[in-house]
Amino acid sequence: MTEGSLAALVALGAFHGLNPGMGWLFAVARGLQERSRALLLQSLPAIAAGHAASVGAVAVLVSLTRSVTTTRVVAIVGGAVLVGFGLWRLLSQRHFRWVGMRLSLWQLACWSFLMSSVHGAGLMLLPVLTGMPAPGGHDHGLHGGGALSAGIFVTGVHTLAMFAVAGAVAVAVYEFLGLTVLRRAWLNLDQIWALALVAAGTATLLTA
């Protein structure tokens, strides 16, 4: 793993964490509803766990696929999927639908998993995943286990960054900023997100 791809992983994690739709806002709402910062703090790991599961599934899948076929094939197929998915996100007016605010922590983790999955959070990591040294190669000598651990490593770094940023934003909004900030600062991240997916797909294809 190069320093560049590590930085990209952290940056993408921060981007995901910043998105109110990915969970910090839900944590704030739960805290406000019960006037309980403890509930807010409890919610964050569940949200991060759901996100990690979603991203991890993609990361491990890509890593394992790379261990049985060439990186180039993975990059081209994955990149094409990513560009298509990003364009669909960009043009579609549909948004994630869910009803229900009174969730257990387990349900909250499931919610986060679904939210991350339909937004293609894991897919966005594709250029990083395909840009890494091929698993099972001469440098590690780890074979299939190397692919798995690479996927887990990527997921872990990404999720930590996501968790840190989401947590910081949630606590800041809950403690100091208040929800008024939403009206001013809530950019349409869905649009930016979709563009990021297209960009990630394009980058993957170009470097394939």
Place this chain on the structure above:
Amino acid sequence: MALWKPDPTFYASPREAVKAPPETLAYVAAFDRAAAKPDAIAVLDVDPASDSYGSVVGWTELPNLGDELHHFGWNACSSALCPYAPHPHVERRYLIVPGLRSSRVYILDTKDDPKKPGIVKTVEPEELAARAGYSRPHTVHCGPEGLYLTNLGGADGADGPGGIALLDHTSFEVLGRWEVDRGPQHLAYDAWWHIAHDVLITSEWGTPSMVEDGVVGELLLGRKYGHALHFWDLRKRTHVQTVDLGDEHQMVLELRPAHDPTKLYGFAGVVVSVEDLSASVWLWHRDGDRWAARKVITIPAEPADADDLPPVIKPFGAVPPLVTDIDLSVDDKWLYVSCWGTGELKRYDVSDPFHPVEAGSVRIGGIVRRTPHPAAPDLPLAGGPQMVEVSRDGRRVYVTNSLYGAWDDQFYPDGVGAWMAKLDSTSDGFAFDERFFPHGDDFRGLRPHQTRLQGGDASSDSYCYP
């Protein structure tokens, strides 16, 4: 088209919504009882600084006859900020306008010219019937997963049960029947929710055959109209509990849950008690792990000379108040109660919801009194304060005078007329704005019903944050 910043009319909490700027336009549903002219959405100038303040400045006619416009609502509102499915970059721009008699639903776009909204889509009764199994669409609420549309009637000739249809809030297509398990509810009317608690509440009026040709005396005295509240699991779409108010309390209509999402109470208006013709307002609340309701306001009938009464109530020698609408201010402090029969609009301080305190009353219209508006003191008025709408900041209250075509004719047989009034409401006073009184020909022969305020009002939005 999606916005880059959240729609400025969305507010995370009721505390923020009360700081919203004053509205400058009001939309009013108006219908032709004779079904000889098209119904219309009238646009009123409600900006006191404007030269045309208090007059009709826009008029969108519908392409059909006999729709009987009644209630309507917005395509999107503050619930778009709810954290579990946020989509704050949609716009509040479309009015969802059901025809209560025709079962048609019109979608009007207010963006390009707010004073002349244009029809962009019509949902035909066949689509509502085929997809949801309902007819006679009534109340619209914008929820996080779509539009909730309550209906009085069934489809394909079935009188009932009524219920809720879910509409896609971008394509406006009917997605289907909302209920998974409707329990014992058969009569339908209003629906709203405690959105942060995953609770939906519904009320009961009657099926189309019970209401479309006027109130049926035998049904009323036989206590056959609705008299219960129903509580639902909003996520699972299942009926949870019925709270029967007692069958003497006929017609449970408007539901006004607290806007504060941490609170679990709300108010329901009951039109008439068949025991003494009084009207009442009920508070629903939690009682342990169950729902309960108690009567917190009783408004007695006013004795009257039988000669002054229309045939429908002549035998009783009294005017029933007929509470047909109530509205709760966004700060959950003031409850406004329309007495359409006696011609009175009452204001209650409901800071303690279990113990409302009357804090103001105005008279206008009424079956016997015919109280004029202060702006036209020589003009006796028929009809009474009916649909009541409160601005987000709680300072302005708008009322219109028509209830429902066939019922207007029964209670005001010499003509209900058409008028709209506005009241200024502060903690010190509650009084008519004498500059605001569109009436008579201003409504071009149509009868005004519900008012919706540009940017939202006290009965249009729900909030997921305290």
